[in-house]
Amino acid sequence: MTRRAIQGCRAIVTGASSGIGRALALELAHGGAQVVATARRAERLAALAEQAAAGGHAIETVHGDITWPATRAALLARARERFGGLDLLVNNAGAGAIQDFAQSDERTLRQVMEVNFFAPVEMIREAMPLLRAGRRPMIINVASILGHRGVPHYTEYCASKFALVGFSESLRAELYDAGIDVLVVSPGTTQSEFFDALVADQPGVGRRGETGVPVDRVARAVVRAIRRGRHEIVPNSEGRLLLWLNRLSPRLADALVRRFG
Numbered sequence: 001m002t003r004r005a006i007q008g009c010r011a012i013v014t015g016a017s018s019g020i021g022r023a024l025a026l027e028l029a030h031g032g033a034q035v036v037a038t039a040r041r042a043e044r045l046a047a048l049a050e051q052a053a054a055g056g057h058a059i060e061t062v063h064g065d066i067t068w069p070a071t072r073a074a075l076l077a078r079a080r081e082r083f084g085g086l087d088l089l090v091n092n093a094g095a096g097a098i099q100d101f102a103q104s105d106e107r108t109l110r111q112v113m114e115v116n117f118f119a120p121v122e123m124i125r126e127a128m129p130l131l132r133a134g135r136r137p138m139i140i141n142v143a144s145i146l147g148h149r150g151v152p153h154y155t156e157y158c159a160s161k162f163a164l165v166g167f168s169e170s171l172r173a174e175l176y177d178a179g180i181d182v183l184v185v186s187p188g189t190t191q192s193e194f195f196d197a198l199v200a201d202q203p204g205v206g207r208r209g210e211t212g213v214p215v216d217r218v219a220r221a222v223v224r225a226i227r228r229g230r231h232e233i234v235p236n237s238e239g240r241l242l243l244w245l246n247r248l249s250p251r252l253a254d255a256l257v258r259r260f261g
């Protein structure tokens with residue numbers, strides 16, 4: 001395990017206008033990291049930068065859709081110009097869809113895959129030169145419990161997060177010799193705007209975010225994992241229980257997710 005200090009780290013955080021990404025950008029900035037934060041909502045990013053400035057920290061912002069190559073290029077150009085190298089690349093932007101598969105369509109599947117899988121993968125590909133110039137660089141991919149265990153009505157979302165988890169495992173082994181770490185964060189239900197920003201939403205199906213872990217707790221767990229050089233974390237006890245049960249008795253887990261998922 002590689003231990004690293006947050007102080008002085010040069011970081012990009014995607015999906016930083018709300019939820020986990022926003023909390024993580026602030027947590028990193030409070031720890032002394034230099035952060036470039038991105039998302040589509042410019043006014044939310046401006047509020048984030050203001051909040052950081054009020055605490056004596058600087059967060060730079062670049063707004064745009066992360067699925068657009070031009071947004072990723074602008075983000076990386078800013079990091080190159082300000083930092084020269086990149087120590088932490090946090091791929092957190094994500095979106096869900098909750099509906100019966102039979103009611104879904106190709107557009108929804110492609111949109112979810114674009115945000116949750118293709119964008120982070122291309123972000124990493126394009127950031128490789130900056131990461132290679134980083135100090136103990138780490139890629140942090142925010143997946144989900146649902147990237148390890150499928151549940152009903154989340155077919156597109158589960159597929160996208162399983163893809164991200166598999167990609168991350170493969171990449172971690174591949175980048176080992178280059179000294180670039182890959183951390184997979186798999187939150188369970190978290191109190192954020194996630195359930196208000198679904199790509200597709202069929203009333204009456206799927207679990208909603210009425211309970212869940214506060215985003216600050218997830219952000220602190222991620223920062224701890226970065227410091228400790230962890231490879232995987234599940235910052236939610238309910239999620240850890242589900243994964244443990246799924247390994248121990250997949251049939252029982254099947255029955256439970258059919259009943260409660």
Ligand SMILES: NC(=O)c1ccc[n+]([C@@H]2O[C@H](COP(=O)([O-])OP(=O)(O)OC[C@H]3O[C@@H](n4cnc5c(N)ncnc54)[C@H](OP(=O)(O)O)[C@@H]3O)[C@@H](O)[C@H]2O)c1
Pocket residue numbers: 014015016017018019020021038039040041044064065066067092093094095096115142143144145186187188189190191192193194195197209212
């Ligand atoms: N909440 C949960 O229960 C939960 C559980 C497991 C995993 N996760 C994962 O955690 C991550 C963060 O989600 P959250 O819970 O914090 O939800 P959130 O509050 O809705 O945050 C999602 C972030 O992603 C950004 N985003 C979405 N689509 C984008 C796009 N096309 N281009 C650029 N930015 C985009 C949003 O910003 P803009 O709208 O301003 O673009 C927002 O900043 C996601 O990857 C999600 O899948 C969440």
